[in-house]
Amino acid sequence: xxxxxxDNKTEPLIRPELFxxxxxxxxxxxxxxxxxxxxxxxxxxxxxxxxxxxxSCNGNRPIYLTEWKGKKIAFYMSLVSAPGAxxxxxxxxxLTGCERYILFGSSxxxxxxxxxxxxxxxxxAYRDEGLSYHYAPASDYIEITGWKRSASFMEKNxxxxxxGRIWSMDALYRETSGKAERLRQEGCVxxxxxxxxxxxxxxxxxxxLTAFFFASDCLGxxxxxxxxxxxxQEWDTQIRCFALAMDMAGDFV
Numbered sequence: 001x002x003x004x005x006x007d008n009k010t011e012p013l014i015r016p017e018l019f020x021x022x023x024x025x026x027x028x029x030x031x032x033x034x035x036x037x038x039x040x041x042x043x044x045x046x047x048x049x050x051x052x053x054x055x056s057c058n059g060n061r062p063i064y065l066t067e068w069k070g071k072k073i074a075f076y077m078s079l080v081s082a083p084g085a086x087x088x089x090x091x092x093x094x095l096t097g098c099e100r101y102i103l104f105g106s107s108x109x110x111x112x113x114x115x116x117x118x119x120x121x122x123x124x125a126y127r128d129e130g131l132s133y134h135y136a137p138a139s140d141y142i143e144i145t146g147w148k149r150s151a152s153f154m155e156k157n158x159x160x161x162x163x164g165r166i167w168s169m170d171a172l173y174r175e176t177s178g179k180a181e182r183l184r185q186e187g188c189v190x191x192x193x194x195x196x197x198x199x200x201x202x203x204x205x206x207x208x209l210t211a212f213f214f215a216s217d218c219l220g221x222x223x224x225x226x227x228x229x230x231x232x233q234e235w236d237t238q239i240r241c242f243a244l245a246m247d248m249a250g251d252f253v
Contacts, residue, residue: 003133016094019055025097026051027065029249031075032089032103032198035238039077042066042242052095054088063092071250074098082131082170082197089201100208100252102245103198106238107166107190109215109228110180114162116228119241120190120213121154122166123147126183129170131197135204141165142199146210153248154212161212164189168196180219190215210248214241 033039042048046066054061054076063076074096078088092098109115124141127133132142147163154161165188169175175191183191195211202209216234218225229237 004138016091027074029100029252030098031245034105037235038242041239054091068246071253073249082129085194086201103211104241104245106216107192107213109218110184112218115215119161121150121163124165125196126167127196132200135200150210167191
């Protein structure tokens with residue numbers, strides 16, 4: 001089967017170092033966002049230094065370094081989808097030397113009763129994307145190794161949260177009701193696009209990954225509901241989650 005062709009016996013033909021060279025470590029922790037609104041807020045409210053750029057033919061993605069509550073923390077806006085996010089992470093790893101990453105973003109709830117008013121801390125991700133199979137042997141789920149650390153932070157800071165499995169899916173318009181119900185029965189509480197792939201990349205390179213999400217819509221049992229968060233409320237939630245991720249990063253330094 002094509003998804004069972006993982007090769008860890010031979011070396012990759014292309015590595016980020018061939019494009020960027022070898023760089024010294026510039027920080028201990030890097031926060032990954034997918035939100036342009038978060039970037040706009042950070043650049044207008046924080047003293048940010050552009051320390052590098054992730055190159056791309058459809059526009060470079062700057063990596064910034066800032067001081068948050070006395071700690072030096074990097075952050076960047078990732079491409080969406082597991083392949084895009086994985087390339088960004090591979091290149092950020094090369095450019096910053098960073099070994100710890102905190103990922104946050106929106107997701108679709110599979111169980112609104114469980115996720116309403118709570119952040120989502122995934123324990124495992126269902127590998128319904130293609131990227132992870134190039135970094136790890138085939139399996140249905142991949143463990144999110146930093147979930148206990150994320151849950152501990154939420155507990156300490158009295159942030160409401162729920163744990164469970166998450167569905168990493170790379171075909172937005174093929175999230176069918178039948179598959180959603182099956183994964184709901186297997187303990188998946190939400191769906192997103194990148195986590196399984198990024199965890200596989202981190203496992204491959206011995207990097208630490210911590211992740212949490214909020215629900216911005218709901219894949220209900222009968223239909224899709226897009227009324228959990230309005231646009232203004234979602235932007236506000238993104239920025240509050242960015243601040244939470246930066247606090248978490250500060251705890252790790």
